Amino acid sequence: MDVYSFYTGTCFEAHRFLGGHWQGTGAVFRTFAPSAAGVSLLAEWDGWQDRPMNRVLDGNFWELSSENAVPGQRYKFRIWKLDGSFTDHCDPYGFFMEKRPHTASILCGPEQRHLFQDQAWMRSRTTCLDRPLHIYEVHAGSWKKPGSQADDWYDWEQLGDRLIPYVQELGCNYVEFLPLSEHPSDESWGYQNTGFFSPTSRYGTPRQLKQFIDRCHQAGIGVLLDFVPAHFAVDDYALWQYDGTPLYEYPHSDVGVSEWGSCNFMHSRGEVRSFLQSAAHYWLEEFHFDGLRLDAVSRLLYWQGDPARGENQNGIRFLQGLTQGLKALHPTALLAAEDSTIRPGTTRPVAEGGLGFDYKWDLGWMHDSLGFFQSPPEERAETYDRLSHSLTYFYEECYLLPLSHDEVVHGKATVAQKMYGDYEGKFPQARALYLWMMAHPGKKLNFMGFEIAQLREWEEKRQQDWDLRKFPIHDGFFRFVQTLNQVYLRSPALWKEDYQPQGFRWLFCQKNPHCLYAWERQGGGQRIVALLCLGGQGPATLSLPLPQAQRLTLLLATDELPFGGDRPWKERVLEPGPSLEFSFTLEPQSGQLWLVEETAL
Numbered sequence: 001m002d003v004y005s006f007y008t009g010t011c012f013e014a015h016r017f018l019g020g021h022w023q024g025t026g027a028v029f030r031t032f033a034p035s036a037a038g039v040s041l042l043a044e045w046d047g048w049q050d051r052p053m054n055r056v057l058d059g060n061f062w063e064l065s066s067e068n069a070v071p072g073q074r075y076k077f078r079i080w081k082l083d084g085s086f087t088d089h090c091d092p093y094g095f096f097m098e099k100r101p102h103t104a105s106i107l108c109g110p111e112q113r114h115l116f117q118d119q120a121w122m123r124s125r126t127t128c129l130d131r132p133l134h135i136y137e138v139h140a141g142s143w144k145k146p147g148s149q150a151d152d153w154y155d156w157e158q159l160g161d162r163l164i165p166y167v168q169e170l171g172c173n174y175v176e177f178l179p180l181s182e183h184p185s186d187e188s189w190g191y192q193n194t195g196f197f198s199p200t201s202r203y204g205t206p207r208q209l210k211q212f213i214d215r216c217h218q219a220g221i222g223v224l225l226d227f228v229p230a231h232f233a234v235d236d237y238a239l240w241q242y243d244g245t246p247l248y249e250y251p252h253s254d255v256g257v258s259e260w261g262s263c264n265f266m267h268s269r270g271e272v273r274s275f276l277q278s279a280a281h282y283w284l285e286e287f288h289f290d291g292l293r294l295d296a297v298s299r300l301l302y303w304q305g306d307p308a309r310g311e312n313q314n315g316i317r318f319l320q321g322l323t324q325g326l327k328a329l330h331p332t333a334l335l336a337a338e339d340s341t342i343r344p345g346t347t348r349p350v351a352e353g354g355l356g357f358d359y360k361w362d363l364g365w366m367h368d369s370l371g372f373f374q375s376p377p378e379e380r381a382e383t384y385d386r387l388s389h390s391l392t393y394f395y396e397e398c399y400l401l402p403l404s405h406d407e408v409v410h411g412k413a414t415v416a417q418k419m420y421g422d423y424e425g426k427f428p429q430a431r432a433l434y435l436w437m438m439a440h441p442g443k444k445l446n447f448m449g450f451e452i453a454q455l456r457e458w459e460e461k462r463q464q465d466w467d468l469r470k471f472p473i474h475d476g477f478f479r480f481v482q483t484l485n486q487v488y489l490r491s492p493a494l495w496k497e498d499y500q501p502q503g504f505r506w507l508f509c510q511k512n513p514h515c516l517y518a519w520e521r522q523g524g525g526q527r528i529v530a531l532l533c534l535g536g537q538g539p540a541t542l543s544l545p546l547p548q549a550q551r552l553t554l555l556l557a558t559d560e561l562p563f564g565g566d567r568p569w570k571e572r573v574l575e576p577g578p579s580l581e582f583s584f585t586l587e588p589q590s591g592q593l594w595l596v597e598e599t600a601l
């Protein structure tokens with residue numbers, strides 16, 4: 001390892017030097033603990049005896065070789081403090097850990113290697129800017145469970161047998177997992193980490209995770225990972241006060257403690273930046289993840305995420321260095337920012353002063369859309385512009401439209417439950433919402449359970465309410481989502497020109513009692529017309545001129561009988577009237593997608 005790059009925060013391969021490394025016969029262990037009075041290795045193969053480690057390099061690193069080391073067995077580092085006390089820690093660079101509540105790292109050897117068979121996928125992989133991208137966000141422990149207990153989990157092989165064919169059937173083409181690095185508390189969902197290089201042991205071994213991703217790729221499914229670079233768990237066996245001093249965290253609580261009660265990383269330290277950058281690179285390289293979603297980016301842009309406290313220049317420089325370095329190493333890996341701020345330049349290249357991400361979550365679109373659908377239909381005409389507001393700023397960034405896990409917890413209600421009105425009245429509105437989402441420019445992300453219109457908030461201790469599909473209205477909703485996904489994936493007009501203004505144009509967008517909206521998407525030589533009727537009035541008729549359109553074919557209507565609606569839709573072709581306009585009839589709380597067949601030149 002280049003020590004200078006480690007200290008200056010430009011290293012992406014610190015994990016190749018630090019941590020525990022099997023060497024064929026025996027292993028070598030290294031850790032970075034500059035303020036420790038001493039460091040010892042405690043290992044299962046050594047009867048947990050205290051084996052003092054030696055200072056190496058500039059004296060801030062500690063090293064010990066163990067000829068008796070056994071892959072698959074546990075070890076810890078005992079960090080001695082200047083006052084003579086000690087704390088036993090897991091390895092910050094450890095590649096595997098034992099299952100909570102136990103805290104030791106596990107030495108990985110040949111048994112955790114995997115020979116990937118996904119070369120064709122990796123060669124053709126892109127960031128999907130001009131491809132379809134519909135992400136199915138998953139919490140691996142609660143999508144489905146083998147039993148009724150909170151800690152009943154499928155391992156990666158069992159999960160792959162179930163999740164991969166399901167995602168294919170559903171019609172999503174990427175899966176994104178909530179954080180998979182080791183964490184002590186199930187209730188944190190993986191957002192308070194103790195093992196930044198270690199896949200959680202809840203779902204199996206590192207090798208099983210690699211095999212799972214390989215299977216996904218061979219099935220045509222990309223896999224993304226939620227990565228947490230802002231903060232870490234306060235548990236004393238992990239990073240907290242690692243060498244007896246605040247090594248990874250700020251020494252002062254006013255900026256050192258996050259709103260979640262965890263420790264904020266001190267990104268001004270090069271050692272911390274190298275740690276996080278190496279971890280990000282490790283997940284992409286070792287496991288073939290197709291990209292990272294960075295959590296809580298606003299907490300890196302501003303002190304404690306508050307613009308009033310000023311920009312955190314250290315956090316900004318860290319993000320720029322991270323995205324630049326990862327793009328150099330993995331040009332086709334997708335980098336998305338969960339950025340709730342209005343600070344410009346999230347998806348602008350670093351060379352132009354931006355942060356260098358491929359995508360920024362459009363949380364404004366999410367808040368406006370959900371708020372609109374939560375309001376009574378008879379009042380929506382007064383807030384008509386709230387739904388269309390996203391198109392006034394959309395082309396300033398490369399936005400991704402998220403309806404994520406954050407929107408279905410903590411008393412917020414699920415997406416379907418948020419819809420205004422009684423039980424049966426929620427379904428047509430939810431169908432219209434998802435049509436709005438899929439026909440709007442930008443890539444898509446939906447959290448598991450959305451496809452069955454789940455009405456119970458998500459809990460990490462319970463699986464999704466799959467029995468809902470026994471009820472016709474929920475099964476019809478699943479069929480609607482499945483059909484909508486298929487239309488999206490095979491329609492270049494809905495994704496080819498997502499980030500080009502010519503890919504979208506309003507056909508009708510002005511306040512009206514019926515809350516009618518009409519727009520056109522085009523791309524890849526295809527044109528699609530989308531319509532919504534969201535007011536509290538009765539059926540509405542809208543006539544539109546469509547230049548060069550010879551006729552229209554119905555791709556999907558949200559109120560079709562198989563989806564739980566009440567219209568048979570026998571006539572699926574529209575031709576222009578005498579005035580060369582196309583006339584559409586829409587029921588309240590419904591939407592339609594029409595394919596344009598153009599006049600031959």
